[in-house]
Amino acid sequence: MRSRSTRNRHAQWQIADRAARLLAEGSEQELAVACRRAALQLGNHDPSSWPDQALLEQALSQYRALFDDEHPQRLQELRQAALAMMGQLQGLSPLLSGDVLSGVAGEHACIELLAEAEDEKRAAILLTNLGLPFEWRQGGRFLSLAFEAYGQQFHLSLLPRGEWLKASQRRNEHGQRLTASSSQLAALLEEVSAA
Numbered sequence: 001m002r003s004r005s006t007r008n009r010h011a012q013w014q015i016a017d018r019a020a021r022l023l024a025e026g027s028e029q030e031l032a033v034a035c036r037r038a039a040l041q042l043g044n045h046d047p048s049s050w051p052d053q054a055l056l057e058q059a060l061s062q063y064r065a066l067f068d069d070e071h072p073q074r075l076q077e078l079r080q081a082a083l084a085m086m087g088q089l090q091g092l093s094p095l096l097s098g099d100v101l102s103g104v105a106g107e108h109a110c111i112e113l114l115a116e117a118e119d120e121k122r123a124a125i126l127l128t129n130l131g132l133p134f135e136w137r138q139g140g141r142f143l144s145l146a147f148e149a150y151g152q153q154f155h156l157s158l159l160p161r162g163e164w165l166k167a168s169q170r171r172n173e174h175g176q177r178l179t180a181s182s183s184q185l186a187a188l189l190e191e192v193s194a195a
Contacts (some may be wrong), residue, residue: 011113015039019051023106024063031056031104060104070118071191075105079189081150082111084181088130088149089156092117095168095179110146110153114179116164122160125135 009106018038020032031053031091036101048107051059064071078100086094098112110122117123120143127134134147137155144157176182180188 008049011042011044011049012055013059014042015044015064016051016055018179019041019056020059020063023060023070023104026106026108030104031060042152046131049088054174057102057104064104073120074107075100075103076189076192078105078109078111078152081152082113083182083185083189085111085149085154086113089113089115089126091126092123093181094156095164095181096185097167097179101178101180108153113154113156114164114167115156115158116161117158118160120158123156124152127156145154 002067015023015035015038018041022028022034022038023031028037035050035056036047037112039045039047042052071082079096082096082100084094091114095114096112097114099109100111116125123145124134127145130149132149134145137144142157142159142163144155147156149155167179168181172178177184
């Protein structure tokens with residue numbers, strides 16, 4: 001008989017695998033939603049036994065490595081668009097975060113940037129001067145701007161300096177950075193191109 005922790009780990013992998021398929025096939029766009037849907041499809045109604053984000057990302061990466069030959073090229077294109085936009089927004093000290101940085105971004109991913117902006121008007125003026133129409137969004141704790149550039153969707157969250165500094169240092173449980181500056185992103189692009 002398997003121990004409870006072994007059964008729990010097995011259930012987490014089953015949910016993560018099902019969620020990865022939902023995400024890769026485009027049925028869902030967000031990890032948390034895909035996880036919940038996969039768990040319910042498998043008859044698991046106990047959120048405490050569901051996989052964490054790291055396991056979901058690992059399963060999605062493995063799924064894409066096996067079944068999606070075009071994913072590496074799409075990911076490079078998203079990261080190159082992010083780097084180009086970060087160059088345009090350098091006065092706001094932009095950081096890349098989210099699925100594009102972690103490598104699990106899907107075909108229709110939105111590029112998530114964090115900007116240091118005590119004054120929201122400064123960001124709005126910068127985008128206006130770049131000729132980029134945008135929409136204001138208020139979701140969560142911070143104001144953000146949504147816009148399109150380089151053929152990609154962008155979401156620019158405007159953070160006060162203290163929050164931006166915290167975000168710039170954030171790491172996951174495996175010690176991997178959760179944000180990247182333009183120089184860090186450029187190094188990542190070079191590293192992937194050399195491989």
